[in-house]
Amino acid sequence: MTEKSDVKIAVVICTIGRPAVLAETLKWLARQTRPANRLVIVAHSDADLPNPDVLGCYPQLQVILSEKGLTRQRNRGLEAVEKDADIVFFMDDDYWPVATALAALEDVFQSHPDVTGVTGALLADGIGDGGVPPERAEALIRQSESDCQRMLRARDREVPSLYGCNMAYRTSAIRGLRFDETLPLYGWQEDVDFSRRVPGRKMQAGALDGVHLGTITGRETQGTALGYSQVANVAYLIRKGSVDPVSGLGQVLRNVLANHARIFWPEPWIDRRARARGNWRGMVDLVRGKCHPEHVQRYIKPVYLPLK
Template sequence: MYVVVATVGRASLTRRTIDLLERQTRRPDRVIVVSVSPQDVEGVAESSVQPEIVFAGRGLCRQRNAALDMIGDAAAFVTFFDDDFVPAPDYLEMVERVFESDPAIVGITGDLLADGINSSGLSVEAALAIVAARAASPDSQADPQADPALRDRQALYGCNMAIRLSAATGLRFDEALPLYGWQEDIDFTTQIGRRGRLVSSASITGVHMGVRSGRTPGKKLGYSQIANIVYLKRKGTMQPRLGERLMTANVIANLVRSLWPEAHVDRRGRLWGNVLAFADLTRGKLDPRKIERM
């Protein structure tokens, strides 16, 4: 079981979340941290789990691809964690058990006990407290082979997802989705899902802290909210109705909340990015890669 963490600009946070992997009841065989510069991973190599540090071009897809290229066929399963994800201590153990329970399962994502992306974010301490509270609940122990909470999915959530590596032969994250790679998880895992079964399980859990630092600026993310969906719909890896719901919800949220924006969200920047993307769409010039030139 390999673990891959892509990061940029959040060295201290990454060190803390990497250190937490030592708590796993099933220790990872190898931890690979992919970043852009030595400053992005300062102190991370000294973690007790002894991660390997890899450098790649900036962008979530490029960084994850660098890890996949490095791994080759050396592992049976690979788990991708965001640098602000705190897994339950038995996360990797339960992932392995689920994979081994059914060879048709090619991808797994855990249930989120909390997601700070919907707020100003959560601290590591808050995330650990939520995980501990879940572990103490009487229904926290489940057998994945008989768990009714093992649910089929059409795609996985990128902050925590595990894949059967043999099902990813010939597949890579689409580097036409630059920087934060918004919806790259939908694209990649939809393709893997054509080769087997994607599931989520209540027996596999964690907390996505949703830390704001290091994320794509408002205007660029706003452009991606339109450009990436249109691109993936044309590619055939984004369900049209899902894409339309995402686009509509984001544009409405940016429009309404730009009048009274949250302190932690650049709504006006996102709205302006939406406008620029629609303008490019009408002119036939829409391109997700444009955000790298903004």
């Protein structure tokens, strides 16, 4: 951008147990042609953070320590920036943006005054297939940055909710709103719940390219808990009214079928048997009228959980 903008953008990254992953993401964020006015990292402890030399490269950076849990951490970040930012951009610690991402984000909000939330078009998403290798992610980003026609091919479109790996909001539209801390730990579906409570139009912006690496940190160790949340969180959000019953039940059914179909041929990084076990425990609680997201705590082992 040739002129300094009066729009203030704050980037909030929540992380736990992945300092090396976060360090790489910060390198890509440092490439922005339009820098963030503030960068807030919300971690659980100092052990979650990269080397101090890495953090020292970002004079606008603030570190906040919080209780574990994605919704809690996002709320602490939001509370830190909502009074002095016009736009809040939530990024996962393994989301790599193109160099013009923040500039594109500002342009979308200025061009569409009625839009209150924006999510980016993903060049790749590794959350469902074991993760995008860093070298492939870099190649995709470099290609996108060199392709002057990408904005014409990837047109903006309206969406009902935003994807939590990269989602931005006007602070004027979310002032007073908070992520639902009833959804603990990785907060399954917390992004859908929050974005559907925000008034106004939401948009996927074609120019806001990026790669969600979906970084896998070894074999899944909390499959039962995740399987329970796949049932309990959606049931809770249906009762709450932020998820449509038909689409919510369809999502539960797809997750349950996927977990059971792959019990004997699971992906190396997913414990499908444990997820299926959690699904059944969630459905039993649902029938008994005792299904609640916070009951997932019964199935948590004392280890760090990836947020996504």
